[in-house]
Amino acid sequence: MKFQKICVIGLGYIGLPTASTFAANGVNVLGMDINPHIIETLNKGEIHIHEPGLRDAVTKAIGSGNFKAATQPEEADAFIIAVPTPFQENQFGEYNGVKYKLADMRAVISAAESILPFLRKGNLVVLESTSPPRTTVDLITPILARSGLVAGRDFHLAYSPERVLPGQILRELIENARVIGGVTPESAQAGRDLYSIFVKGQIIETDATTAEMVKLMENTYRDVNIAIANEFSRLADKFGVDVWEAISIANLHPRVKILSPGPGVGGHCISVDPWFFVEAAPELTPLIYHTRQVNDSQPHFVVENVKRALGSLSGKKIAALGLAYKPDVDDLRESPANEVIHLLQEQGAQVKAWEPFKPDAKMRGISMADSLESALKDADAIVLLVKHTEFTNLVPQEIAKITNARIIVDTVNGLNSEAWKNHGFVFHRIGDSKSEIQNRKS
Numbered sequence: 437m438k439f440q441k442i443c444v445i446g447l448g449y450i451g452l453p454t455a456s457t458f459a460a461n462g463v464n465v466l467g468m469d470i471n472p473h474i475i476e477t478l479n480k481g482e483i484h485i486h487e488p489g490l491r492d493a494v495t496k497a498i499g500s501g502n503f504k505a506a507t508q509p510e511e512a513d514a515f516i517i518a519v520p521t522p523f524q525e526n527q528f529g530e531y532n533g534v535k536y537k538l539a540d541m542r543a544v545i546s547a548a549e550s551i552l553p554f555l556r557k558g559n560l561v562v563l564e565s566t567s568p569p570r571t572t573v574d575l576i577t578p579i580l581a582r583s584g585l586v587a588g589r590d591f592h593l594a595y596s597p598e599r600v601l602p603g604q605i606l607r608e609l610i611e612n613a614r615v616i617g618g619v620t621p622e623s624a625q626a627g628r629d630l631y632s633i634f635v636k637g638q639i640i641e642t643d644a645t646t647a648e649m650v651k652l653m654e655n656t657y658r659d660v661n662i663a664i665a666n667e668f669s670r671l672a673d674k675f676g677v678d679v680w681e682a683i684s685i686a687n688l689h690p691r692v693k694i695l696s697p698g699p700g701v702g703g704h705c706i707s708v709d710p711w712f713f714v715e716a717a718p719e720l721t722p723l724i725y726h727t728r729q730v731n732d733s734q735p736h737f738v739v740e741n742v743k744r745a746l747g748s749l750s751g752k753k754i755a756a757l758g759l760a761y762k763p764d765v766d767d768l769r770e771s772p773a774n775e776v777i778h779l780l781q782e783q784g785a786q787v788k789a790w791e792p793f794k795p796d797a798k799m800r801g802i803s804m805a806d807s808l809e810s811a812l813k814d815a816d817a818i819v820l821l822v823k824h825t826e827f828t829n830l831v832p833q834e835i836a837k838i839t840n841a842r843i844i845v846d847t848v849n850g851l852n853s854e855a856w857k858n859h860g861f862v863f864h865r866i867g868d869s870k871s872e873i874q875n876r877k878s
């Protein structure tokens with residue numbers, strides 16, 4: 437199948453890089469988003485999200501005449517849906533007394549409906565949004581059938597999840613292997629024709645529900661493995677062990693690869709997607725459910741560590757470094773740092789947060805500093821919550837000059853403890869009660 441024009445619906449972290457990459461490869465792209473502010477920003481040649489290389493890519497795409505943005509779809513050869521699939525804020529499911537979160541599919545539903553007037557025989561529709569199993573077949577197919585056209589017979593329909601790493605999206609979009617699940621083999625083949633325009637990685641064709649499961653399995657696998665690392669950090673804390681040392685030794689085993697503990701699991705994917713399995717089959721997913729519980733409760737463990745380091749939290753001034761859900765990105769969604777700060781405040785601490793990638797972020801109930809210096813000024817303690825390069829490069833002797841805080845709690849193993857101790861800091865790291873005991877002895 438040949439593609440002269442495509443319409444990308446949803447211009448966020450996934451849709452915008454996808455749209456600009458197609459445009460860079462000579463395809464005429466209409467990017468569509470319901471947020472008029474985003475459309476205005478893009479049509480002025482600016483961008484609304486931080487992703488390395490994206491500004492240049494979008495500027496070039498607009499300059500080439502291949503990319504324009506609008507608040508309505510248009511007729512096209514292919515439609516790609518890349519809208520959010522978060523969980524619902526206030527609604528929960530329940531199974532045997534256990535509450536679980538529910539997928540919010542409203543954006544996917546309205547994106548599919550918005551295509552209806554423009555869908556034509558021979559088109560291809562691809563859902564990229566991470567979705568619960570059977571979404572393409574049971575949710576999208578009936579919506580698109582309202583056009584009078586039948587998926588798999590009159591037009592192609594496929595599911596193709598995105599697996600890019602924020603911070604490296606433009607490269608990974610091209611290089612990563614890509615799975616395309618069609619409602620028919622011909623739909624999967626049409627998906628292959630589309631993505632082969634720029635994908636250099638392997639393209640694997642399968643059915644739509646398998647492709648949906650692949651994406652959810654990948655993120656659930658990561659969630660489970662992070663949960664065990666987090667549980668190990670709690671065990672190490674209890675037994676006077678440094679979990680980081682223990683993990684590095686355990687990982688010398690040729691078939692063991694334990695991940696790193698941290699303040700919890702955040703972001704739009706790993707902390708959300710496993711719930712889609714729990715919702716779809718709560719009776720089959722006790723491990724996935726408990727994994728979510730472990731990772732969601734890790735901020736409590738961090739707060740207990742900070743409390744132990746400070747004696748008490750009441751009235752203490754804390755500089756919280758980092759609000760993003762992972763290093764070197766500006767994405768604050770579902771960030772465990774946010775939860776840690778709220779819990780510290782609930783226990784009477786006064787927290788100032790510094791997020792270098794989003795200094796003007798407005799987070800409910802969080803007081804943002806406008807610089808590192810202003811976060812550190814007057815602080816009693818520093819809590820490192822994200823392993824941003826800017827933080828791992830901090831120089832202890834310089835920091836000692838701008839703050840009286842001499843207590844540091846590192847939740848991400850981002851700092852060299854010896855260097856900080858040598859400059860008069862009392863250094864705590866989560867999951868490392870071995871060093872804490874040594875600190876007390878020395």
Ligand SMILES: NC(=O)c1ccc[n+]([C@@H]2O[C@H](COP(=O)([O-])OP(=O)(O)OC[C@H]3O[C@@H](n4cnc5c(N)ncnc54)[C@H](O)[C@@H]3O)[C@@H](O)[C@H]2O)c1
Pocket residue numbers: 445446447448449450451468469470471474518519520521543544546547550564565566567597598599600601602704705
């Ligand atoms: N961000 C990631 O790293 C990543 C990685 C893999 C998969 N995903 C998945 O990709 C999907 C999109 O994620 P994202 O991070 O790009 O989200 P995002 O929030 O950055 O962007 C989504 C965009 O869709 C727009 N939108 C919402 N409803 C719409 C509608 N009905 N019509 C048109 N536009 C609409 C929003 O205004 C927003 O600009 C999600 O399902 C997510 O789970 C994201």
